[in-house]
Amino acid sequence: MANSDSKRVVVTGMDAITPIGNSLEEYWAGLVAGRSGTARITHFDPSQHASQIAAEVKGFDPGDFLDKKEVKRMDRFSQFAVIAGQRALKHSGLTITDLNAEQIGTCIGSGIGGLKVLEDQQEIYLTRGPSRCSPFMIPMMIANMAAGLTAIHTGAKGPSTCPVTACAAGSNAIGDAFRLIQHGYAQAMICGGTEAAVTPLSVAGFASARALSTRNDDPATASRPFDKTRDGFVIGEGCGILILEELHHALSRGATIYAEIVGYGMTCDAYHMTSPVPGGAGAARCIQMALKDAGIVPEQISYINAHGTSTGANDPTETQAIKTALGDAAYKIAVSSTKSMTGHLLGGSGGIEGVATCLAIANDIAPPTINLHDPDVGCDLDYIPNQSRPMPIEVAISNSFGFGGHNVTLVFQKYRS
């Protein structure tokens, strides 16, 4: 827990590459409009798969931002992070120089890493033998390379790390970056989550685990968190990056401050590899830990960006966890799952949802849960169905939970001097 004299940390830059928009502006416009990013899979022929739909990033050409050789030696999940990281830094107005490089770091999580390169190389291994495997396979595949490459491309020489906590990875990355700045390891951090796992093996594996929606005939309505007729999550891809910065550092250079990050909670269910503990006790403790860290009471929260995956297990369990953690106040809080629009970016989700939460605070608009028409039994909170809602948002939290039982909650609030 942070002590009373620890540093304040603010959000001074953001960027996102998402299934509903490849820039911060398009992403926010998509969230406010309630746009779905889900369609039939185009990255490979899905006709043999149970789930044939995904929220893919569309119209993205890494060659618009990186040279040909750089594109070739980066898996897609790293391309997203390097481009979003550079653009977020530009958005913050922070320039990395020889003088400050060692005070700025990268912390970018990924749940899966470069699965595409691994699948391609396995094919080469089987058909042409071990001596034909690319020397780039390992460095392209390992999940930490998004953080490593973003450091290389921005010149950030401070702490550099990569939580790999499945679907909680992006939020762990933001929380860890918050702590690194609070404890003086860095003045600013490029942090968030990235994922590009819409690949044949990944879709097959998640489908076998019965985690994916098979609403193949109506992709745009497949991700329907909290709805009675939900049938699994929609796999997505993309990246969300925040620039976190120590408050005085930000003020001294006249930076625009979009929000303040004030709390970080993390717990584990210690229960099952893929299922949340019934009742959501682990997630409830996580939310409470984050509020204690922030010094905030439930009544102060205006908005919750839920994990809200649209799976049978998550949505009622998370609802129960919110009620356990916040008591009666839970019924007065607006809660939405932006995964209804973006699909589930796995390790990237905490990144784009951290961005969504900060933009909700900055714009005083809560994005909706689309495709929600008939809330399931046990799903009885105000989920902002189908229409975004202009409302004052002083304090907002973002939940992320991952396979392995990892629970993470982040608390953001409007910056007040």
Place this chain on the structure above:
Amino acid sequence: MSAETFEKVKKIVSEQLGVEEADVKPEASFANDLGADSLDTVELVMALEEEFGVEIPDEAAEGIATVQDAVNFIEEKAAA
């Protein structure tokens, strides 16, 4: 040096290293002129092996510094 071998090598080098074909001159050094790092070099050698059906052992690859060196090695192998 046969023009045919050189043209093939030029094309592969350009593709592998992401450089313009015009920059792939016989005297060009892979490391110093064409920006190849240690991983690029391994990949390039693999691509040349595939194209010409020759084996380039690591000891031999270490001696290949320029485009001309690569062409010479391939032609000697082919003649042997």
